[in-house]
Amino acid sequence: MVFNSQAFLFFILPVFLIFWLLSPKLRLILLLLASYFFYGFSCPKLTLLLLLVTTLSYFIAILIENTRSPFKKKLYLCASSVILILPLIYFKYFNFIISNINGLFNTSIAAWDIILPVGISFYTFQTISYLIDVYRRDIPAERSFVAFALYVSFFPQLVAGPIERASNFLPQLKKSFHYSSENFKTGLKIALWGLFKKIVIADRLAAFVEPVYHNHTQMHGITLLIATVFFAFQIYCDFSGYSDMAIGIAKLWGLDLMKNFNRPYIATSLVDFWRRWHISLSTWFKDYIYRPLGGNQVGIRQWVINILLVFAVSGLWHGAKWTFVAWGLVHAIGMIIVGIFSDRYNKALTKVFKYSQLVQLLNFSLTFIFVNVTWVFFRAENLTQSFEILRKIGHLAFNANLAEYGNILLSDLSTTRIEPSYCLSLLLGIIVLYILEYYQGEEIYPSIFDFRQPIIRRFCQYALLLTILLFGSFGASQFIYFQF
């Protein structure tokens, strides 16, 4: 079940209403049952794995807390982490490992017919972080099984995050739930904003990106360049749209999920980008891998290794393909270069340019270009395809003939049956997104929907609704991050 489907509407409405009709004791049970129903809607068997992971981590956490010996604590943590990761390795990486063994040793081991359970990467990481937090005594082990199970399976964030921290979520379940008009209103606005990003921007961009990348051999550099930039916004709007919907839906019950995106395409450095992109995952890697490895408090060689390792694992987390690893490693190299040279570079830049805005603009452009280059690896089917696409795009720089580009683009568009006016409407959508996000500031949705004057406020809200209604793509398409 996806948020942008009619089925979800028929699911969420009764759950929301029944929740407030029930006695407080039963409310968490309802949310838990609803979460399992949501998860098992298309494949009920998947709930068994979820239940197994939940039960295991629930008891292990209590065991870790009750154990006095530091060695045993560590042993329990390591053993349980390995056990929790095993299903992830099996479901997600088994066939990848087999294909690499076949490639390396020229064997022909047959791939297994394995279906990846949706959201496994997300809830595995969530449970591991909980166990580490209990081990570090940052939080106590949760004694209520229902509350813990809900933390692992809470349906708005179950399949594609945000990867919630127990320290943020579990205390909220202890408080009594009171209906609040403010929460309801805010939740709806956040969810609608997420829906707008998903079905008006992301899904429409997908209609351009998919045929172009699918037929990349016939496409020219200019078309591939546009498709890559469009993909950057597609994946952002798709994933942040999902996160916003998750945050908005949770808010209907007064539950606050962590913010997952903060306008990543205004980042002025790569470090800044990673503070804004998939925040719940990047902070997870920072807190549970990067810092325990020593972070930046080590010698330069160890720091470089730490960065490479963290980003390679981060890439692999996204999928069992070398393209994802390459995506992570290219980012790692970028981070290393930024880490080593940023101070000298910024000093030199401020000497050349008088105005800091110009420096910011240059940094923004360089970051945007770099991030877009890395998206080619993320989107392409394999490394050969990635390099081929990058070669074609790179070729543009040496053949600057604008008039010719226009004709080539039109010819490519006719091959993919895309109207040039459709292309322009996508560009307009991105510009509108930038403007609205400018008004958003650090908030989770653009502040124009909270304008002081009621007429303008109401106008903006209706405009959002009508835009979704008139320009949304209502095909209940899947979210890209579901596959991770």
Next chain:
Amino acid sequence: MRDLILDLRKYLVTLLPIAICVIATNLTIDPGAIFQNRSLEKQILNSLKQGQNAAFAITMSQLDETYIIRHRIAEMPDTPEIVVLGSSRSFPISSEFFVHKKFYNASISSASFADYLAIFNILEKSDHLPRTIIMDLDPDQFVLPIEAKENLFQDYKEMSKKIGLINTKQEILLSINHEYNSLSKKIQGLLSPSYFQYSIKYFLIKNNLIRIDGTNLQEQDIKIFKQTWWPTLEQSAPGGVIFPDGSREWSSRELKMDHATKEKQILFNMSQMKRLKKHDQELQHENIVLFEKFLQYILYKKVNLVLYLPPHHHYLYNYELQHYQRPVITESEKFIKELANKYHLRVFGSFDPNVLSFNDADFVDHHHLTQLACFKIFKQAHKS
């Protein structure tokens, strides 16, 4: 709780005008004729009955062909001697191929064996079983799931029973599914935002408020402009022509394509083909069984059967040979020919374009022949 009820009431009141607007628009404009009673198909049917051709401005892809075929068969004054059961690949087979013979081409787009069964059932029920059936075959039919078109479902069900293939449990499930689909289509259509979008666009075009030149349309536009057609005696039109004998002429836009555009189009179409998206191609047991049982039933009814294998474009044929160990395109032809030998049936054509020395000019796209090329196959077969 009081706050909740007040809020819900407030938001419902806010959303009610939008919901009413959506329902009213969808009901009144109704571009896909979900709530109307097939006015488009009725008009085209009348035109064909009067001996006129139906010309299309953009495409006929969204037309309910099954309605037209069902009524054409039911209202035939005489039983045709030859009937074509086929998919779009046999659209060019026309009465001109069989001089002095009563002929009807009952081909429908993307037809599966299930659709063939249904049309055969319609012919049988209306007592119009011909002396000869030309059955167009395609590798897809042996690989992809067997699904009847929605409006042919009942006939498919009846025919399946006759050849002894559907058990009661399956039948009930299929019926429920079918009933659910047609009812849910109406309910969903009423409040559907995407249908609302189509309705608005359709209204704007009809009233000349926005302009569309008919080229490079998006799939959703094609759905909207399906109703742009006119009765004619002309043989060609930008979106294709349907003739009273059931045969069709391709869209003149497609026929006039230059080589480079056609090549791109072929590669694009190939990228969209379901069977090429499968990693390993294999003839499906279920499809084979259904095909053979159907074939036995046709012969039992004393109808001559001719199997027609339309060639595929070299690009497609060679691609399959190169990318699959046991390509379905050759495996299915081998199987068909073995079966034809077993039942002493004639086979016209071959999936392999080299067998009949076909070249690029003989194809409209990746697996559709021009009428002339199609005629060549029948002429050669006739000679032999």
